[in-house]
Amino acid sequence: MNTIKTAIVGIGRAGWNMHCDELDKRADKFTITAACDIEPERRQRMAARYGCRTYADIADLIKDGEVELVSIATRSPDHVAHAILALEAGKHVFLEKPIALDYAGALRLRDAATAARGQLYFRHNRRFEPAFTHIRELLASGIIGEVFEVKLRRNSYQRRSDWQTLLACGGGLLNNWGPHIVDHALQFLDAPLADLWSDLKRIAALGDAEDHLKIVLRGANGRVVDMEISGGAALPEPEYIILGERGALICQGDEITLRYLPRDFNLPEEHASAETPGMAYTTGKGGQLPWVNETIGVHPSIPTEMDDIWDHLYAAIREGVPFPVTTAQALEVIRVIELARQGTPFQQTGASPLR
Numbered sequence: 001m002n003t004i005k006t007a008i009v010g011i012g013r014a015g016w017n018m019h020c021d022e023l024d025k026r027a028d029k030f031t032i033t034a035a036c037d038i039e040p041e042r043r044q045r046m047a048a049r050y051g052c053r054t055y056a057d058i059a060d061l062i063k064d065g066e067v068e069l070v071s072i073a074t075r076s077p078d079h080v081a082h083a084i085l086a087l088e089a090g091k092h093v094f095l096e097k098p099i100a101l102d103y104a105g106a107l108r109l110r111d112a113a114t115a116a117r118g119q120l121y122f123r124h125n126r127r128f129e130p131a132f133t134h135i136r137e138l139l140a141s142g143i144i145g146e147v148f149e150v151k152l153r154r155n156s157y158q159r160r161s162d163w164q165t166l167l168a169c170g171g172g173l174l175n176n177w178g179p180h181i182v183d184h185a186l187q188f189l190d191a192p193l194a195d196l197w198s199d200l201k202r203i204a205a206l207g208d209a210e211d212h213l214k215i216v217l218r219g220a221n222g223r224v225v226d227m228e229i230s231g232g233a234a235l236p237e238p239e240y241i242i243l244g245e246r247g248a249l250i251c252q253g254d255e256i257t258l259r260y261l262p263r264d265f266n267l268p269e270e271h272a273s274a275e276t277p278g279m280a281y282t283t284g285k286g287g288q289l290p291w292v293n294e295t296i297g298v299h300p301s302i303p304t305e306m307d308d309i310w311d312h313l314y315a316a317i318r319e320g321v322p323f324p325v326t327t328a329q330a331l332e333v334i335r336v337i338e339l340a341r342q343g344t345p346f347q348q349t350g351a352s353p354l355r
C-alpha cells in the first residue's frame, strides 16, 4: 500500500502515546519517517522506536522532502504557528486540538490552508467515541421524538498541576477538553448557534486556569445544550442526558438507559382546563402512559473508535474522500470557545470565587 510518510511534532503524552500507538496499528497506511521535539531524549526514543530521522526544530523538519504529512502534537499555543509553517512548506497537516487559542488564530489557519498546496485536517478524535456515535444514531431514529435538551458532562476531581492548568501556557479545561465537548454540543444542536451563557471557575487545579466550566448553548431551532466539564466535581454525573418529546435517554460509561413511548402510540387528545380542580392532588397522566424502559450496551450499528480519525485522514489524503471534520466546523468550535471565555471573563488572579 502507498503509505503516507508522516512526521510527528511534539513527542509528549499525546504524541508518544496516542499518535504513535494509533499509527502503529496502521502500518499499512502510515509510515513514521520523521519526528521533532525540543528534548534530545525524546528524539532518541523516536529514533530507537522507528529508526526515523529526528529534528530539534520544526523549521528543519519541514525541509525534509520525504515527509508528506505533519502531525502536530506540541503545546496548544504553538499549534497555529507550527501548522502554518508546515502548510507553507507544502505539507499536509493533522492538527491537535485546540486548533487555535482564539478565533483570529483559527482564521489565520484557514487562510494559510486555502493558499497552501497541502490540506489541513483537524484532530477532533472524540467525534468517533462509540457512545457519541450510538446516541446520534438513536436520536436520528426518532426513538425519543424531537429532542429539546441535551446535557453533556465530563466530570472528575483532579488536583492537576501541569502546564494544562496555567493560563500563560494556553491551559484550562476550555482549551483542553472544551474543543471535544463543544464539537459534540454543536453536533447535537443541529442548527446554527443562536446564543450562549457561560461560567468558568477554578476549583481544584493548582494552576491559575479554569478547571470547572459550564456553557449553555441555544440553537436557532430552540434546542438547548447544557455542557459541563469539571476537574473539581467530587461525584460524577452521566456523560449524556437527552430529553425528547416522546422519551429520554441517559448514558453513563458503556450503558444507555432509555424510556420512550412506542412509535405507534398516539397521545390522547386532551386539553388544559381553567376550572377549579378536584380536591385530590394530581400531577398529570404521564405515569400512566405505556412507557418502554430499556437498558442497552453502547454498540453503534457501525462501530467507531476514537482513533478511526486516522483512517478518515488516510481516505481523505489518498482517496479524496471528504474528511468528516470540516474547516467550518473546526472554526465554529473555536468561535464558541472564544464566546464562552468572553461570556464570563475568568479572574486572572486565579482565586476561586468559592475560597
Ligand SMILES: NC(=O)c1ccc[n+]([C@@H]2O[C@H](COP(=O)([O-])OP(=O)(O)OC[C@H]3O[C@@H](n4cnc5c(N)ncnc54)[C@H](O)[C@@H]3O)[C@@H](O)[C@H]2O)c1
Pocket: 009, 010, 011, 012, 013, 014, 015, 018, 036, 037, 038, 039, 042, 056, 057, 058, 073, 074, 075, 076, 078, 096, 097, 098, 123, 125, 175, 176
Ligand atoms: N486529541 C486528544 O485526544 C488529545 C489528548 C491529549 C492531548 N492533546 C493535545 O495535544 C497537545 C500536546 O499535549 P500533551 O499532553 O502531549 O503535552 P506534553 O507537554 O506532554 O507534550 C508536548 C511535547 O512537545 C514538545 N515540544 C514543546 N515545544 C516544542 C517545539 N517548539 N517543537 C517541538 N516539540 C516541542 C515537548 O518537549 C513535549 O515532548 C495539546 O495541545 C493537547 O491539547 C490532544
